[in-house]
């Protein structure tokens with residue numbers, strides 16, 4: 001198990017290397033990273049990894065460019081921790097109904 | 100024959116990040132059947148009770164979302180008529196050659212005001228539903244997972260909302276069945292080309308050309324509960340339901356495919372005739388309009404698209 005720290009709120013939770021960073025947060029009822037599709041397609045869980053190692057799965061290029069991915073801007077639902085991780089939140093949910 | 104012109108949603112082409120994971124989801128878990136593949140790596144699927152060769156095309160991509168949605172028209176004359184309707188509305192059309200999608204005739208392609216690509220076609224190879232046309236059995240015994248019956252509709256988010264609804268009503272001859280209004284402003288429009296509660300629906304948005312969900316029909320509430328069990332058994336990202344919609348009365352559950360495209364499976368919704376009144380939900384009842392029991396919006400349901 002690795003410790004994930006959300007820099008913005010100082011929220012911490014444990015996440016195993018078999019779970020993506022968003023699933024780890026959700027499973028423990030923790031909050032801080034917006035939760036959407038949990039499959040790399042909607043972009044709401046976008047984060048910047050400040051410290052730590054991870055393995056990643058493919059993420060939609062509509063939300064993360066190759067350059068961003070290279071500098072640690074990723075989708076939390078597509079990264080699997082390989083060390084403790086500190087990250088800050090970039091993504092946000094659109095407001096409910098557009099008026 | 101009462102049903103003419105545009106008959107039904109014929110297929111949706113979805114962009115997927117990983118084909119193997121997507122096929123597991125759509126075929127093993129939802130129960131669609133693979134019918135073909137092509138040299139672009141696209142995989143063709145159908146729901147069991149559909150007669151046509153495919154209703155879902157999975158396209159390998161580095162992004163998620165909907166490539167296009169296509170409607171089947173009754174005749175070649177209808178194809179010409181709607182092509183000129185679209186042009187007269189001021190929207191450019193192009194033609195896609197027969198066979199560009201395996202087994203599909205020539206398609207008329209255009210971008211509607213809300214930013215989505217749509218196509219119309221008159222011909223598609225029919226492969227049948229696997230049941231004899233004489234003394235037909237009521238169902239097939241070789242199905243998997245949720246056993247979805249047909250591709251039913253898409254709900255899309257887009258801008259130029261009023262123009263888009265006008266386009267569907269005037270150029271494509273759809274009928275408005277239900278709506279959500281906030282004062283004078285229409286924020287959701289459910290539209291049909293048939294007698295279904297909707298064949299397509301739109302939500303007013305600042306973003307252009309987004310997919311909210313692609314939806315598939317089930318036979319009963321019991322089957323919606325079975326779908327919910329499969330969603331948990333297979334660890335599929337779940338969002339809302341089983342519950343009932345106020346809009347359309349459908350009994351429903353929402354989840355995501357492995358590329359983050361939202362799916363719905365539902366049963367037992369309402370129907371319309373050409374002379375049915377439009378049903379209106381007011382914005383102060385939007386929670387009930389969408390989730391009839393909890394009467395509360397779900398943040399991700401309103402804010403997440405692909």
Ligand code: FES
Pocket residue numbers: 022034035036037038039040041042043044045046075076077078359
């Ligand atoms: S939750 Fe949709 S991309 Fe992560």
Ligand SMILES: [Fe+2]
Pocket residue numbers: 252253254312314363
């Ligand atoms: Fe739907």
